[in-house]
Amino acid sequence: MVNTVENQPPHHVVIVGGGFGGLYAAKALSRADVHVTLIDKRNFHLFQPLLYQVATGAISPADISSPLRSVLNKSKNTKVLLAEVNNIDPQAQKVFMGGEAIHYDSLILATGAKHSYFGKDQWEEFAPGLKTVEDAIEMRHRIFMAFEAAEKETDPEKRRAWLTFVIVGGGPTGVELAGAIAELAYHTMKEDFRNIDTSEAQVLLLEGLDRVLPPFAPQLSKQAETSLTRLGVTVQPKTMVTNIEGDVVSLKQGEEVTQIHAKTVLWAAGVKASPLGKMLAESTGVECDRAGRVIVEPDLSLKEHSNIFVIGDLANFAHQNGKPLPGVAPVAMQEGQYVASLIKQRLKGKTLPQFRYFDWGSLAVIGQNSAVVDLGFFKFTGFLAWLFWLFIHIYFLIEFDNKLVVMIQWGWNYFTRKRGARLITGKEVLENAKAGDSNGYYTPENGRQTVNL
Amino acid sequence: MVNTVENQPPHHVVIVGGGFGGLYAAKALSRADVHVTLIDKRNFHLFQPLLYQVATGAISPADISSPLRSVLNKSKNTKVLLAEVNNIDPQAQKVFMGGEAIHYDSLILATGAKHSYFGKDQWEEFAPGLKTVEDAIEMRHRIFMAFEAAEKETDPEKRRAWLTFVIVGGGPTGVELAGAIAELAYHTMKEDFRNIDTSEAQVLLLEGLDRVLPPFAPQLSKQAETSLTRLGVTVQPKTMVTNIEGDVVSLKQGEEVTQIHAKTVLWAAGVKASPLGKMLAESTGVECDRAGRVIVEPDLSLKEHSNIFVIGDLANFAHQNGKPLPGVAPVAMQEGQYVASLIKQRLKGKTLPQFRYFDWGSLAVIGQNSAVVDLGFFKFTGFLAWLFWLFIHIYFLIEFDNKLVVMIQWGWNYFTRKRGARLITGKEVLENAKAGDSNGYYTPENGRQTVNL
Numbered sequence: 001m002v003n004t005v006e007n008q009p010p011h012h013v014v015i016v017g018g019g020f021g022g023l024y025a026a027k028a029l030s031r032a033d034v035h036v037t038l039i040d041k042r043n044f045h046l047f048q049p050l051l052y053q054v055a056t057g058a059i060s061p062a063d064i065s066s067p068l069r070s071v072l073n074k075s076k077n078t079k080v081l082l083a084e085v086n087n088i089d090p091q092a093q094k095v096f097m098g099g100e101a102i103h104y105d106s107l108i109l110a111t112g113a114k115h116s117y118f119g120k121d122q123w124e125e126f127a128p129g130l131k132t133v134e135d136a137i138e139m140r141h142r143i144f145m146a147f148e149a150a151e152k153e154t155d156p157e158k159r160r161a162w163l164t165f166v167i168v169g170g171g172p173t174g175v176e177l178a179g180a181i182a183e184l185a186y187h188t189m190k191e192d193f194r195n196i197d198t199s200e201a202q203v204l205l206l207e208g209l210d211r212v213l214p215p216f217a218p219q220l221s222k223q224a225e226t227s228l229t230r231l232g233v234t235v236q237p238k239t240m241v242t243n244i245e246g247d248v249v250s251l252k253q254g255e256e257v258t259q260i261h262a263k264t265v266l267w268a269a270g271v272k273a274s275p276l277g278k279m280l281a282e283s284t285g286v287e288c289d290r291a292g293r294v295i296v297e298p299d300l301s302l303k304e305h306s307n308i309f310v311i312g313d314l315a316n317f318a319h320q321n322g323k324p325l326p327g328v329a330p331v332a333m334q335e336g337q338y339v340a341s342l343i344k345q346r347l348k349g350k351t352l353p354q355f356r357y358f359d360w361g362s363l364a365v366i367g368q369n370s371a372v373v374d375l376g377f378f379k380f381t382g383f384l385a386w387l388f389w390l391f392i393h394i395y396f397l398i399e400f401d402n403k404l405v406v407m408i409q410w411g412w413n414y415f416t417r418k419r420g421a422r423l424i425t426g427k428e429v430l431e432n433a434k435a436g437d438s439n440g441y442y443t444p445e446n447g448r449q450t451v452n453l
Numbered sequence: 454m455v456n457t458v459e460n461q462p463p464h465h466v467v468i469v470g471g472g473f474g475g476l477y478a479a480k481a482l483s484r485a486d487v488h489v490t491l492i493d494k495r496n497f498h499l500f501q502p503l504l505y506q507v508a509t510g511a512i513s514p515a516d517i518s519s520p521l522r523s524v525l526n527k528s529k530n531t532k533v534l535l536a537e538v539n540n541i542d543p544q545a546q547k548v549f550m551g552g553e554a555i556h557y558d559s560l561i562l563a564t565g566a567k568h569s570y571f572g573k574d575q576w577e578e579f580a581p582g583l584k585t586v587e588d589a590i591e592m593r594h595r596i597f598m599a600f601e602a603a604e605k606e607t608d609p610e611k612r613r614a615w616l617t618f619v620i621v622g623g624g625p626t627g628v629e630l631a632g633a634i635a636e637l638a639y640h641t642m643k644e645d646f647r648n649i650d651t652s653e654a655q656v657l658l659l660e661g662l663d664r665v666l667p668p669f670a671p672q673l674s675k676q677a678e679t680s681l682t683r684l685g686v687t688v689q690p691k692t693m694v695t696n697i698e699g700d701v702v703s704l705k706q707g708e709e710v711t712q713i714h715a716k717t718v719l720w721a722a723g724v725k726a727s728p729l730g731k732m733l734a735e736s737t738g739v740e741c742d743r744a745g746r747v748i749v750e751p752d753l754s755l756k757e758h759s760n761i762f763v764i765g766d767l768a769n770f771a772h773q774n775g776k777p778l779p780g781v782a783p784v785a786m787q788e789g790q791y792v793a794s795l796i797k798q799r800l801k802g803k804t805l806p807q808f809r810y811f812d813w814g815s816l817a818v819i820g821q822n823s824a825v826v827d828l829g830f831f832k833f834t835g836f837l838a839w840l841f842w843l844f845i846h847i848y849f850l851i852e853f854d855n856k857l858v859v860m861i862q863w864g865w866n867y868f869t870r871k872r873g874a875r876l877i878t879g880k881e882v883l884e885n886a887k888a889g890d891s892n893g894y895y896t897p898e899n900g901r902q903t904v905n906l
Contacts, residue, residue, distance in 0.1 A: 043601065043877045060513030062874035069645035070875075079647045082601045082877075133876065148496065148535045192522035194532045421515035422523075423586065424496045424535075 010035045010077075011347055014095050014104035016085050016276070018045050018068045021110035021312030021332035028340030030075035033347065037102065039095070041084040043067055047397055049329060051130055052173060055139035055266075056180035057422040064397065065133065085111075085276065090284050090305050106307045106343050109276060109294075110336065113313035113327055116272035116291070123244040127166075127265040130173060139266060143181060144424050146264045147189060150196045157261075163201040164262035166249050168241050169269030170207025171214070172364040175224060177266055178205040179367035182231040203232060204260065206239045206251065208269075213372065215326065216362055220372040223381040227370040241269075271327060273314050284308070289316045293324065298354030300339055309342075311335035317355065325357050329396070334358065365389045463488045463530075464800055467548055467557035469538050469729070471498050471521045474563035474765030474785035481793030483528035486800065490555060492548070494537040496520060500850055502782060504583055505626060508592035508719075509633035510875040517850065518586065538564075538729065543737050543758050559760045559796050562729060562747075563789065566766035566780055569725035569744070576697040580619075580718040583626060592719060596634060597877050599717045600642065603649045610714075616654040617715035619702050621694050622722030623660025624667070625817040628677060630719055631658040632820035635684040656685060657713065659692045659704070661722075666825065668779060669815055673825040676834040680823040694722075724780060726767050737761070742769045746777065751807035753792055762795075764788035770808065778810050782849070787811065818842045 011034040015022045018040035026038045047064040054061050072078045087096035094101045115129030128138050143165070150162035163185075167178045185201035192198070205212065205228065211221035212228070212235060225235050236253070243250040249260045273292035281288045286302045287295045293316035294302070300315065302308045312332030316324045325331045338355045345352050361375035363385070371385040380388075464487040468475045471493035479491045500517040507514050525531045540549035547554045568582030581591050596618070603615035616638075620631045638654035645651070658665065658681065664674035665681070665688060678688050689706070696703040702713045726745035734741045739755050740748045746769035747755070753768065755761045765785030769777045778784045791808045798805050814828035816838070824838040833841075 043597065043875070060515045060874075062513045062876055065874075065876050067645070067875045069642070073644040081605075144496065152534075189522070191526040192520070421513075421518075422496070422520045423515055423518050 011105045011343075012037070012103065013106045013108065013343060014039065014102060015108040015110065016040075016095065017110035017112060017274075017312070017314075018042070018080075019048070019110060019112050019312060019332060020329045021112075021314075021336040022108065023068070023071065024333045024336030025108050025110065025311070025340045026072060026075065026078055026336075028337045029343070030072070030078060032077070032340070032344050034077060034106075034343070036075070036078040037081055037104075038068065038072065038078060039081045039083055039085055039097070040068060041082070043069070043082055045071060046133060048131070049393065050397070051133075051136050052176040052180060054133070054136035054421070055130055055177065056143065056184060057140055058180070060421050061133045061136065086279075088276075088280060088283055088308075090308060093307070104307075106309070108309045108311060108336070108339055109280065109314055110310075110312045110332065111274035111276045111314055112332075113271040113273050113291075113293075115267060116270045117267070118270055120244075123267070126244045126246065127168060127267040129267040130177070131271075139177075140422070141424055142264050142266075143184070144422050147185075147193065147196070147198060147201075148424070149263070151193050152195075159196065160200075160202075161247055161261040162263045163196065163198075164260065164264070165201065165203045166260060166262040166265045167203070167205050168244075168249075168265065168267050170205055170209070170212035170235070170237065171268060172362075174205055174207070174268035175212055175228065175364050175366055177268060178203055178233045178235075179228060179231055179365070179370075182228075182233045183367050186232050199232075202234060204234045204236060204262070206241060207235070207237045208240050210237050212237065213364055216364070216372060216374045217379055220374055220379055220381060224364065224366055224372050227366040227372075227381070231367045271313065277310075277314055280308075280310070289324070291316075299342060299352065300335055300355050309339045311339055317357075319354060320357055328362075330360060331357055363389050363392065464558045464796075465490070465556065466559045466561065466796060467492065467555060468561045468563065469493075469548065470563035470565060470727075470765070470767075471495070471533075472501070472563060472565050472765060472785060473782045474565075474767075474789040475561065476521070476524065477786045477789030478561050478563070478764070478793045479525060479528065479531055479789075481790045482796070483525070483531060485530070485793070485797050487530065487558075487796070489528070489531040490534055490557075491521065491525065491531060492534045492536055492538055492550070493521060494535070496522070496535055498524060499586060501584070503846065503850070504586075504589050505629040505633060507586070507589035507874070508583055508630065509596065509637060510593055511633070513874050514586045514589065539732075541729075541733060541736055541761075543761060546760070557760075560762065561789070561792055562733065562761065562763045562767060563765045563785065564727035564729045564767055565785075566724040566726050566744075566746075568720055569723045570720070571723055573697075576720070579697045579699065580621060580720040582720040583630070584724075592630075593875075594877055595717050595719075596637070597875050600638075600646065600649070600651060600654075601877070602716070604646050605648075612649065613653075613655075614700055614714040615716045616649065616651075617713065617717070618654065618656045619713060619715040619718045620656070620658045621697075621702075621718065621720050623658055623662070623665035623688070623690065624721060625815075627658055627660070627719075627721035628665055628681065628817050628819055630721060631656055631681060631686045632684055632818070632823075635681075635686045636820050639685050652685075655687060657687045657689060657715070659694060660688070660690045661693050663690050665690065666817055669817070669825060669827045670832055673827055673832055673834060677817065677819055677825050680819040680825075680834070684820045724766065730763075730767055733761075733763070742777070744769075752795060752805065753788055753808050762792045764792055770810075772807060773810055781815075783813060784810055816842050816845065 013034050013036045015025055015038045018038055023045050026036055029036050044065040044067050050064045053059045068080050083097040085095050085097055093104050114131045117123045146162050150159050153159040165181050167174045182203045185198045189198045213221045213224050228235050240252045242252050247261055247263045249262055249265055251258050277288050277292045277294045284305055294310040296310050296315045296317050298319040300309045300311055313327040318324045334357055342352045363373045365371040369383050369386055371389040372381045373385040373388050466487050466489045468479055468491045471491055476498050479489055482489050497518040497520050503517045506512045521533050536550040538548050538550055546557050567584045570576045599615050603612050606612040618634050620627045635656045638651045642651045666674045666677050681688050693705045695705050700714055700716045702715055702718055704711050730741050730745045730747045737758055747763040749763050749768045749770050751772040753762045753764055766780040771777045787810055795805045816826045818824040822836050822839055824842040825834045826838040826841050
């Protein structure tokens with residue numbers, strides 16, 4: 001029996017988005033006296049914190065993806081719908097997917113964020129970001145194709161451009177990408193080429209502020225920089241990117257203006273909220289911040305629409321210390337669980353005190369043996385921090401779907417320094433091959449739009 | 454020192470294709486006194502016998518792919534070139550890749566085969582085949598999208614079409630695909646949907662001859678049929694496909710003509726050799742058979758061009774028992790090794806007796822617990838055959854690149870009956886979502902051309 005009062009349909013909770021926020025909310029409601037519909041445009045939950053490992057050929061997309069239907073198959077009150085929401089009518093309490101609509105009693109919006117070029121969308125073509133599986137495959141394609149192109153290139157200047165990797169943005173993703181590419185070039189692929197010495201590759205990490213990992217304590221940023229430098233990464237703080245076009249990255253360091261020739265430029269500098277935020281602002285009058293995040297009430301609901309909740313990267317929650325909570329998985333998880341509890345309490349005629357985020361700390365990994373961990377009361381770096389990072393990620397990764405394999409893959413990669421998922425794929429690759437370019441080789445330009453695995 | 458005679462450049466062996474044939478030839482030449490160039494249009498070797506496991510969501514493409522450069526990185530006399538050969542000049546001893554050309558002393562052609570529709574190429578759109586990673590991802594996309602579409606479909610007839618899976622061709626690939634899809638529908642995904650009962654799905658395996666697995670002994674075909682039927686597959690021997698258009702498959706069984714409505718049709722019925730065969734026929738005057746395979750001499754060389762060898766699926770070698778050797782991995786491997794030995798002998802002024810294929814036997818797997826093994830002198834089926842199949846595949850899979858992970862993934866899948874790689878991906882998926890179709894859902898039609906992982 002799902003109904004509490006006879007003949008009254010059960011309370012219907014609609015959750016939009018199967019990321020950390022939406023999935024934790026759905027899980028927390030799985031035994032509640034409600035009906036749940038989880039809508040996502042993908043059929044899987046993606047463990048985004050490890051996406052950089054797909055981009056650098058260490059693991060496969062499926063290793064960090066869990067089919068939403070499997071994750072929720074024991075939640076008999078929950079339906080999964082593969083669809084995209086394109087409108088919301090808060091008066092009629094309806095969510096629209098094209099022509100179809102479903103009615104909700106409570107609505108949880110958790111559609112997250114994507115990368116942003118601060119208005120310079122033309123840079124995307126030259127400097128892809130990393131939010132989806134397709135993004136990761138595109139990055140992997142560019143990274144490995146660059147080494148292939150360098151192997152064939154006879155002009156030393158062009159070869160240098162193929163062997164120059166620029167990562168824009170020194171946050172956790174940028175640091176992780178730079179460390180992984182340095183390891184690829186200086187260790188993993190060292191023996192693989194005959195014409196080039198991969199250890200001549202340059203890996204540049206650009207950061208606008210005065211240190212990498214700005215959200216961490218300064219001494220950890222310093223440690224991270226030391227570790228990155230030891231790996232072979234050139235860290236350039238206080239560096240603003242002023243333009244990206246073709247293979248030229250224009251920089252400003254203080255008053256000095258320079259240009260770098262790099263065939264592979266990766267974007268890890270900024271995000272903006274999913275367009276659902278703006279849509280919501282139009283239909284409900286709620287405010288959004290500059291990044292498109294919805295300003296939420298202390299209980300994560302909307303002003304004047306207490307049955308609509310916004311969580312995760314889509315939300316701007318600034319009721320704890322005045323600053324919005326960061327766009328990280330633990331925030332989304334805790335928000336999802338809080339909203340689920342609040343809905344359950346409300347059904348009993350009760351309520352909950354405002355949401356409070358419990359910050360367990362921050363961590364970022366720098367290559368194979370090193371990480372930085374900031375637990376607030378305790379900060380540490382190096383191998384122990386790496387083991388801690390590993391433990392935390394495996395713990396959460398295997399929560400839904402026992403991704404035992406990833407653990408073993410990592411152990412294997414660790415001891416062999418191998419990366420097995422170095423596939424350059426895509427229908428375009430094959431078609432370009434057939435057509436043949438000027439010199440009959442593949443060129444990375446040929447395959448650039450290729451996004452397959 | 455590579456040169457045997459001073460001031461004479463070393464013998465240059467060019468190998469085209471990094472499949473089983475080409476790779477085994479390259480490996481066998483790695484310590485020889487020659488230079489080797491291996492040309493492939495992909496940067497990885499693909500373990501094709503397990504591709505059906507990628508198509509059905511059990512493992513990831515990277516699990517059965519090994520970067521060619523890693524496999525050959527200890528072969529210091531070997532270069533890997535990522536390029537496609539589009540012409541050969543046997544007089545000048547040159548291989549062309551677009552405008553570029555390289556000179557060879559010995560040439561080994563091993564570019565394999567792709568699936569063939571016996572002149573009905575228009576069927577490909579409706580019934581994709583399985584030869585590349587992209588093919589497998591396309592199949593995976595269609596299979597899992599079909600269940601999603603069925604879940605949303607309210608019209609019972611259309612829903613039935615979504616839940617009908619037709620596999621054309623009862624050879625090993627067809628049998629393996631049918632078995633895997635039946636397991637998906639009747640076991641793995643049983644609990645995952647709310648509107649449909651996946652066990653209502655129909656899996657039809659069509660075969661033109663009077664039994665499945667025609668190359669095997671008749672009693673093994675019978676056993677395979679029994680195992681397939683037990684899994685829930687409907688086996689239809691003596692069935693000719695006369696047309697495939699949209700979601701309608703037209704059949705002829707004896708004199709009876711029928712039609713099946715199926716949204717997912719998979720092609721496992723025939724192959725033709727790579728176009729390099731025809732190209733070779735034009736430039737050397739050598740003969741090809743109807744499937745485009747090059748007729749080779751008893752030592753796998755070409756008539757009048759004893760320094761050009763053709764091996765694997767591209768070759769028609771009929772000097773053993775009058776019938777061409779089958780297009781399977783062991784034939785290609787043995788041919789590659791033979792040609793490598795012959796080249797080494799020739800450099801010493803010697804030769805070798807003609808190539809002889811040693812047939813270890815045939816095997817095919819039918820679902821999780823059953824396989825058929827035909828060793829000639831000994832035939833067996835069932836669980837023991839399945840263990841044997843597993844052992845053989847793991848043995849060869851880990852030969853180049855310790856794909857330990859696959860073994861563990863299989864162990865895990867076996868005990869949990871899970872399939873973790875059930876991703877529906879692709880840029881088109883996202884774009885269609887944005888555009889939104891008539892009812893705002895994804896439809897498999899929307900994403901049909903999507904080939905990503």
